[in-house]
Amino acid sequence: MQTLLRAVVDYLCGLQPPRSYAHPDQLLQVADYIAQHWESWGYSAKRQLFQAEGQTYQNVIAHYQPEKYPKLIIGAHYDVYDELPGADDNASAVAVLMALSQQLQQQQPELPFGVELVAYCLEEPPFFGSSLMGSAVHARSLNPPTDYFLMICLEMLGYFTDAPHSQAYPLPAMRYLYGHKGNFLAIVGNLQSRTWTQRLAKIFRKNSPVPVRTLWGPENIPGLSLSDHRNYWQIKMPALMLTDTSFLRNPNYHTAYDTPETLDFAKMELITQGLYSTLTKLTL
Incomplete structure (x- = not known):
């Protein structure tokens, strides 16, 4: 699995020019790359086209299991900020999404729900927070939304460290509750998503050695809504973010130093396996 994870990250980070909104041809190439892999594994890949700035x-x-309802959405954005490599942000999460999708097809678990896998475009500025985010387009297209019970957003899943005082928090007091080492996976939700946050974390902890910390609360807590899950909250759907906590841990965030060599591919594999096991044990 690490071979696939590394191959996806290397491919995405190696594109020149980078996969930013300013280079739509590169983004099309990435979309083709993802679709071709999915189709080679037995999926039928669909394109959802939308317009932004012409x-x-x-x-x-x-x-996965397209005939089954309700459905779980699992998604990650594949665009990058500015002219940067974007290994952790967000090639790491795209790699986990693809490795998870491959494992589903290889193992063929019988799940009590369908899984909708989505690779989003235009999460990054200048479109972040706007109706032109790919996840906003996708959320608005759900018809009816009641066919979906949860969205899981994969956002920056590759940077882990046991260095002391390597983890910051949106609220300083959280350091005493969660610890000061940036070695855990965070599962984040709003108040509506609290139950799902707890359930997912409980199952994940039983099936993965990766430490897990949870946070749920009002959406105005700094950092709580900083990815694609925010657009599902807008349609009143429970949605969670799985993340290494981004700039609260990774000093390479939105810099030229966010390269594949800084990622922990062993942890990414454990997260993928843990997420797969969680799906197989999740009940409605």
Whole structure:
């Protein structure tokens, strides 16, 4: 699995020019890369096209057990900020999404729900927080939304360290509750998503050696809504973010130093395996 994780990250980070909104041809190439892999594993990949500033962008969508309802959405954005490599942000999460999707097809678990896998475009500025985010387009397209019970957003899943005082928090007092080492996976939700946050964390802890910390609360807590899950909150759907906590831990965030060599591919593999096991044990 680490071979696939590394291959995806290396491919995404090696594109020149980078996969930013300013280079739509590169984003199309990435969408083709994801779709071709999914189709080679037995999925039927769908393109969701949308317009932004006169250019066409696309989300890529695949389904596991497409006949089953309700559905769980698992997604990650594949665009990058500015002219940067974006290994942790967000090639790491795209790699986990793809490795998870491959494992589902290889193992063929019988789940009590369908899984909708989505690779989003345009999460990064200048579109972040706007109706042109790929995840906003996808959320608005759900018809009806009641066919979906939860969204899981994969956001920056590759940077882990046991160095002392390597973890910051949106609220300083949280350091005493969660610890000062940046070696855990965070599962984040809003108040509506509290029960799902707890349930997912409980199952994940039983099936993975990766430490897990949870946070739920009002959406105005700094950092709580800083990815694609925010757009599902807008349609009143429970949605969680799985993350290494981004700039609260990774000093390479949105810099040229966010390269594949800084990622922990062993941890990414454990997270993928833990997420897969969690899906197989999740009940409705």
